[in-house]
Amino acid sequence: MATCSVLSSVLIFFYSNLLIWNNGVFVEASHRVFPQYQPLAVSKVSQRYRTGYHFQPSKHWINDPNGPMYYNGIYHLFYQYNPRGAVWGNIVWAHSVSTDLINWAPLEPALYPTEPFDINGCWSGSATILPGNKPVILYTGIDTQNRQVQNIAVPKNLSDPYLREWTKPGHNPLMVPAGDINVSSFRDPTTAWWGNGHWKVLVGNKRGRRGMALLYRSRDFVTWKKSPHPLHSAPGTGMWECPDFFPVSLAGEEGLDASRTGVGVKHVLKVSLDSSRFEYYTVGRYFPEKDRYIPDNTSADNAMGLRFDYGNFYASKTFFDAGKKRRILWGWTNESDTAADDVAKGWAGIQTIPRKLWLDKSGRQIVQWPIQELEALRQNGVHLRKVHLRKGGIVEVKGITAAQADVEVTFSLPNLKKAEPFDPSWDDPQQQCSRRGATVEGGVGPFGLLALASRNLDEYTSIFFRVFKAQDKHVVLMCSDQTRSSLRTEVYKPAFGGFVYVDLEDGKLSLRSLIDNSVVESFGAGGKTCITSRVYPILAVAEGAHLYAFNNGSEPVQLVKLKAWSMRRPRMN
Amino acid sequence: MGSLGFLFLVLLPLSFPQLFFQQSSVLLVRGDAKLIQRTCKSTKHYDLCLSSLRSNSSSLKVDTKGLATIIIGIGMANATDTYSYLSSQLLSNTNDTALKTVLKGCADKYSYANDALQGALQQLALDSYDYAYVQVSAAVDYPNVCHNAFKRYPGLTYPPELALREQALESVCDVASGIIDLLGR
Numbered sequence: 052m053a054t055c056s057v058l059s060s061v062l063i064f065f066y067s068n069l070l071i072w073n074n075g076v077f078v079e080a081s082h083r084v085f086p087q088y089q090p091l092a093v094s095k096v097s098q099r100y101r102t103g104y105h106f107q108p109s110k111h112w113i114n115d116p117n118g119p120m121y122y123n124g125i126y127h128l129f130y131q132y133n134p135r136g137a138v139w140g141n142i143v144w145a146h147s148v149s150t151d152l153i154n155w156a157p158l159e160p161a162l163y164p165t166e167p168f169d170i171n172g173c174w175s176g177s178a179t180i181l182p183g184n185k186p187v188i189l190y191t192g193i194d195t196q197n198r199q200v201q202n203i204a205v206p207k208n209l210s211d212p213y214l215r216e217w218t219k220p221g222h223n224p225l226m227v228p229a230g231d232i233n234v235s236s237f238r239d240p241t242t243a244w245w246g247n248g249h250w251k252v253l254v255g256n257k258r259g260r261r262g263m264a265l266l267y268r269s270r271d272f273v274t275w276k277k278s279p280h281p282l283h284s285a286p287g288t289g290m291w292e293c294p295d296f297f298p299v300s301l302a303g304e305e306g307l308d309a310s311r312t313g314v315g316v317k318h319v320l321k322v323s324l325d326s327s328r329f330e331y332y333t334v335g336r337y338f339p340e341k342d343r344y345i346p347d348n349t350s351a352d353n354a355m356g357l358r359f360d361y362g363n364f365y366a367s368k369t370f371f372d373a374g375k376k377r378r379i380l381w382g383w384t385n386e387s388d389t390a391a392d393d394v395a396k397g398w399a400g401i402q403t404i405p406r407k408l409w410l411d412k413s414g415r416q417i418v419q420w421p422i423q424e425l426e427a428l429r430q431n432g433v434h435l436r437k438v439h440l441r442k443g444g445i446v447e448v449k450g451i452t453a454a455q456a457d458v459e460v461t462f463s464l465p466n467l468k469k470a471e472p473f474d475p476s477w478d479d480p481q482q483q484c485s486r487r488g489a490t491v492e493g494g495v496g497p498f499g500l501l502a503l504a505s506r507n508l509d510e511y512t513s514i515f516f517r518v519f520k521a522q523d524k525h526v527v528l529m530c531s532d533q534t535r536s537s538l539r540t541e542v543y544k545p546a547f548g549g550f551v552y553v554d555l556e557d558g559k560l561s562l563r564s565l566i567d568n569s570v571v572e573s574f575g576a577g578g579k580t581c582i583t584s585r586v587y588p589i590l591a592v593a594e595g596a597h598l599y600a601f602n603n604g605s606e607p608v609q610l611v612k613l614k615a616w617s618m619r620r621p622r623m624n
Numbered sequence: 625m626g627s628l629g630f631l632f633l634v635l636l637p638l639s640f641p642q643l644f645f646q647q648s649s650v651l652l653v654r655g656d657a658k659l660i661q662r663t664c665k666s667t668k669h670y671d672l673c674l675s676s677l678r679s680n681s682s683s684l685k686v687d688t689k690g691l692a693t694i695i696i697g698i699g700m701a702n703a704t705d706t707y708s709y710l711s712s713q714l715l716s717n718t719n720d721t722a723l724k725t726v727l728k729g730c731a732d733k734y735s736y737a738n739d740a741l742q743g744a745l746q747q748l749a750l751d752s753y754d755y756a757y758v759q760v761s762a763a764v765d766y767p768n769v770c771h772n773a774f775k776r777y778p779g780l781t782y783p784p785e786l787a788l789r790e791q792a793l794e795s796v797c798d799v800a801s802g803i804i805d806l807l808g809r
Contacts (some may be wrong), residue, residue: 261754279765284758
């Protein structure tokens with residue numbers, strides 16, 4: 052007993068795989084717990100660092116996006132929320148609605164602990180629209196014995212277009228951790244899909260260090276049986292949180308309903324890795340008869356694999372927007388300042404801008420792009436054309452509110468032959484970006500943008516490319532570097548990076564960045580590689596923030612065109 | 625005479641090695657019999673485990689991984705045999721369409737169980753014990769899926785023969801899981 056309490060107080064300072072001493076049972080959770088901050092209700096919210104157009108409530112802590120759906124013309128987003136403080140705890144399903152995914156109105160919480168099967172927590176889950184246009188929520192509840200179980204909730208009143216109230220049927224829980232399933236490693240049910248006479252759902256799990264996606268089947272959405280085989284698993288990856296499994300079309304950008312299979316369709320399986328706090332996905336084939344998923348061999352099936360976002364991005368979830376036939380991705384971006392900062396400012400956590408998601412023409416990766424509705428916030432557009440950037444060249448983008456902007460730029464690279472050779476041992480893009488920041492000269496690159504930059508460049512967040520030569524192709528590295536983002540020493544300032552798998556036949560590279568006070572969301576090569584960064588500048592705030600394009604490579608690059616807009620505020624909760 | 629006797633004593637073991645090495649191979653046999661006992665004690669069905677391993681002569685010469693391999697082999701034989709049984713039942717029951725559907729489904733399940741056990745063998749060979757366990761767990765479950773299929777058709781009775789086979793395969797797989805669990809530690 053004594054050892055346990057010493058252990059828990061030591062563990063409190065670590066970031067992942069936390070054990071909470073809760074009613075006599077250890078419950079493994081994936082969040083830091085700060086008991087000393089829990090009872091502090093927020094009286095005043097600091098507006099500094101709050102975003103202008105990203106999803107966040109008016110105050111307090113948020114984490115995973117839950118049950119996103121489109122129903123009768125209205126988009127719903129639920130999310131993990133602490134109504135009583137700016138750190139994780141007292142979690143409920145908060146609820147907001149929108150007609151355009153940009154302007155949001157808050158409603159009362161949809162789910163909060165009330166029953167034996169969720170009395171100790173209403174954790175993450177997904178929405179499914181059943182035949183007859185009936186939405187339901189599947190979610191993880193923490194029951195009286197502190198076991199993770201999967202429950203269903205249904206709208207109390209289907210004629211309420213906002214679906215404000217939800218009830219929990221008596222036949223809950225639907226799925227419990229039976230047999231040798233660890234009661235603390237059994238959570239995050241997906242949207243259900245239908246095939247071969249059954250509804251099917253995935254639940255995240257692990258056995259030892261093997262991450263697993265358990266599959267449950269039901270004929271009637273009431274009785275659920277575990278499938279003998281997991282849908283998929285991978286060794287050494289640890290607990291699989293927030294699994295997401297969905298079909299993508301082989302042709303075009305259209306989204307597909309979760310139940311689609313067959314010709315012209317591939318599947319994507321994404322998991323969030325509890326042990327490292329980032330995600331990875333594979334593209335592959337789903338075999339409905341056997342309910343097995345086999346990834347194509349085109350990317351790694353482990354933590355070195357492809358990611359939707361190589362930055363601060365976790366617990367992501369997609370949904371099928373039947374209105375506009377798109378698959379849309381939400382992701383949670385947490386704070387990189389300290390917990391004490393969060394308590395002091397009274398809020399923590401944002402969601403990334405909803406992104407349309409589709410399969411790249413190559414069939415080997417996913418592409419994402421901010422939803423088009425975002426462009427309605429653009430104002431005061433400025434253009435730059437044909438700017439020659441020699442080594443050390445820098446040009447300011449004036450005429451926009453640089454702290455709250457949307458910028459798209461295309462660079463042309465005339466001297467690709469002069470690119471440095473790529474060392475095949477450079478398999479960790481984040482490491483490469485950490486080693487060489489924006490001021491370190493390269494051959495072709497670094498070139499890109501300096502966002503949230505102070506006038507004297509004491510502070511800046513750099514988003515840039517480096518191009519290397521490999522045997523018969525080029526390797527492109529994209530970085531979103533926060534190391535110089537703030538003069539504050541106590542905030543977390545990593546450099547994030549990802550490779551961009553693009554052939555440079557036309558010698559051009561594009562970059563889009565959504566800049567929003569304390570977040571920069573960047574999209575390389577039309578959305579092939581995405582990186583989200585959180586920053587907390589002292590100088591580069593409000594009018595003190597500037598936006599530049601730059602080149603520090605020995606080879607000149609041409610800024611072919613740059614378009615930037617101020618972004619106005621939508622209605623945000 | 626004394627020295628000759630001494631020589632004899634020295635040379636005897638060399639000329640009749642079997643007498644002496646027999647002694648040590650008996651010790652070897654006891655050692656492995658102990659391993660089998662220890663291993664089977666960690667499984668759900670001690671007697672089944674013992675009798676299954678004893679029916680295979682190589683069980684005395686292998687390590688724990690080898691014992692798991694033998695048990696899985698028995699499971700595969702079980703599953704394959706049941707698949708054949710179901711296929712023959714299918715052929716001889718041409719009238720009842722409901723029964724045909726269920727039998728076909730069951731045949732598939734026992735075939736999947738066999739595939740899972742085959743996969744477990746491959747994973748064992750790679751020392752991938754956690755995955756081998758997952759495969760065997762799947763093999764345990766497939767017979768039950770078949771049983772459930774019968775439950776959905778009130779008019780059909782679950783054949784006692786099939787019930788026995790289900791039980792047998794589940795038990796063998798449980799034994800295999802128990803042994804693999806030892807390897808994983």
